[in-house]
Amino acid sequence: xxxxxxxxxxxxxxSLLHTLDARVKLVCALVYIVAVFLCxxxxxxxxxxxxxxxxxxxxxxxxxxxLKGLKPVVFIATFTAIINLFWVQxxxxxxxxxxxxxxxxxxxxxxxxxxxxxxLVIGSTLLLTYTTSPMALTDAMERxxxxxxxxxxxxxxxxxxxxxxxxxxxxxxTETDKIICAQKARGADFESGNLIQRAKALIPVLIPLFVSxxxxxxxxxxxxxxxxxxGGEGRTRMKSLHTRPSDFATLLFFLGAAVGLFFLNxxxxxxxxx
Amino acid sequence: MSILSLKNISYLYGANxxxxxxALDNVSLTFTEGRITGLVGHTGSGKSTLAMLLNGxxxxxxxxxxxxxxxxxxxxxEMRKIRAKVGLVFQYPEYQLFEETVxxxxxxxxxxxxxxxxxxxxxxxxxxxxTGISEEMLARSPFELSGGExxxxxxxxxxxxxxxxLVLDEPAAGLDPKGREDILGGVRAWQRExxxxxxxxxxxxEDxxxxxxxxxxxxxxxxVMHxxxxxxxxxxxxIESAGLCLPQITRITNRLKAYGIxxxxxxPEEAVSEIxxxxx
Numbered sequence: 415x416x417x418x419x420x421x422x423x424x425x426x427x428x429s430l431l432h433t434l435d436a437r438v439k440l441v442c443a444l445v446y447i448v449a450v451f452l453c454x455x456x457x458x459x460x461x462x463x464x465x466x467x468x469x470x471x472x473x474x475x476x477x478x479x480x481l482k483g484l485k486p487v488v489f490i491a492t493f494t495a496i497i498n499l500f501w502v503q504x505x506x507x508x509x510x511x512x513x514x515x516x517x518x519x520x521x522x523x524x525x526x527x528x529x530x531x532x533x534l535v536i537g538s539t540l541l542l543t544y545t546t547s548p549m550a551l552t553d554a555m556e557r558x559x560x561x562x563x564x565x566x567x568x569x570x571x572x573x574x575x576x577x578x579x580x581x582x583x584x585x586x587x588t589e590t591d592k593i594i595c596a597q598k599a600r601g602a603d604f605e606s607g608n609l610i611q612r613a614k615a616l617i618p619v620l621i622p623l624f625v626s627x628x629x630x631x632x633x634x635x636x637x638x639x640x641x642x643x644x645g646g647e648g649r650t651r652m653k654s655l656h657t658r659p660s661d662f663a664t665l666l667f668f669l670g671a672a673v674g675l676f677f678l679n680x681x682x683x684x685x686x687x688x
Numbered sequence: 689m690s691i692l693s694l695k696n697i698s699y700l701y702g703a704n705x706x707x708x709x710x711a712l713d714n715v716s717l718t719f720t721e722g723r724i725t726g727l728v729g730h731t732g733s734g735k736s737t738l739a740m741l742l743n744g745x746x747x748x749x750x751x752x753x754x755x756x757x758x759x760x761x762x763x764x765x766e767m768r769k770i771r772a773k774v775g776l777v778f779q780y781p782e783y784q785l786f787e788e789t790v791x792x793x794x795x796x797x798x799x800x801x802x803x804x805x806x807x808x809x810x811x812x813x814x815x816x817x818x819t820g821i822s823e824e825m826l827a828r829s830p831f832e833l834s835g836g837e838x839x840x841x842x843x844x845x846x847x848x849x850x851x852x853x854l855v856l857d858e859p860a861a862g863l864d865p866k867g868r869e870d871i872l873g874g875v876r877a878w879q880r881e882x883x884x885x886x887x888x889x890x891x892x893x894e895d896x897x898x899x900x901x902x903x904x905x906x907x908x909x910x911x912v913m914h915x916x917x918x919x920x921x922x923x924x925x926x927i928e929s930a931g932l933c934l935p936q937i938t939r940i941t942n943r944l945k946a947y948g949i950x951x952x953x954x955x956p957e958e959a960v961s962e963i964x965x966x967x968x
Contacts, residue, residue: 425705425706426706427706476704476705476706478704479704479705479706482704482705589783592778592783593783593784595740595745595776595778596776596778596781596784597784597796598745598771599743599745599771599775599776599777599778599846600771600784600796600797600800600845600846600849601768601771601772601796601797601800601801601849602796602800603768603800617786618784618786618796621786622783622784622785622786625783625786625831626783
């Protein structure tokens, strides 16, 4: 079922990560993503794993839930690891299997790539969606992008679109699930047949889903206009974002960690592949 | 005919997440063949979850759902056979319509069951008759119809599958009294003529009094009572503890017990007949 996917879901809580300012978390997530791509050596990857583990512990979100969130990326992570295993060439072969030669550097590359993808997904989801509500996230984005208003970029409208889109993701997932169930109850078969047959079988799901999405969008637009929505101009806020010393400390920590990870590459044999 | 049973069914949503919620707790229930069983309970009592378990759309966390004595999850790859025997109409089914014409939409289920063109046409015609869909309406696009008409089309789509058991999850929700009567009356006519087993979920106790032969009362994920409708209505404390109200006519006649009017009257016709008996 689609609703079993936890990636992108918000889990309310009171952990340190939950209480951080959303703007800081957004910047930290960007720094973290850059840091992941600055790892090239065993030592830096080990430190990255420690950093990710620390984030998991700080978030107080169950490891099971986090692992469940990895489900959608299992294929891409495995595929990338396998490609690396056979693609990366070294000096002394580890073993030869017909036309395929595997080098120790290939094995290391595969493991590193796996760690990179898993850390990227876990770290960014922990900092962003798992511990930050969609509303706080879009609010933070609007604040961070607000200087762009000076060059007439419609930042508020962009943030409002993001808020609405994020707000309706679970609704659409539930709706899709419901329509799939309803069509299954009428004997529709989504599990068998070739690719074309399976794509065709989705028509009974897609048409009602689009109809319902447009209906909802229309109703929402009317409801917003009825409540005097006229864009961001003159609109006040109910909750203002406040940065505290712990937010600055976290930001400094992430910046330090990124620099630290980069310099760890020089302390051990780096695999400068990417 | 098929006998549908639940044995020690439990269902847990969002296991191992902060959203973990027990929707059904050790529910055992057998739906009597050829009868309409009403499933009542407050919002969140587990009615809709139970409906999804009945034709294998969800797998119970514990317990078994049996159809004619066989666990429906014994051969999960043959679930379509189960769904050809147990039909399910969801809440607001009009949102599942997608075909170009009403006729094609009603025929979607029979076609999935491998029925011939001739059989499909006959099944569509019969289902349209029961739900009051005219020949002219059959040729129209479902998206041109009113909400009530679309609801009738969606229900006809499941009636056309001619399943042994039909589960209806609040089929008349949001409709006016005439629309309710048209839909539920049509379902009852279909059930009586074909001697089918129907499971009817509704919040309206008036509808239950009118259409259900027996009632199963759910409260906080547990089954608290399963008996003939009139027997359940003799125990207002069970209905009220489940967050529901007795039908108005039952409340009035229950208060006339001291004057010799029997308890558990479910319809105005029955009440009139009992009161007239006493007056004569």
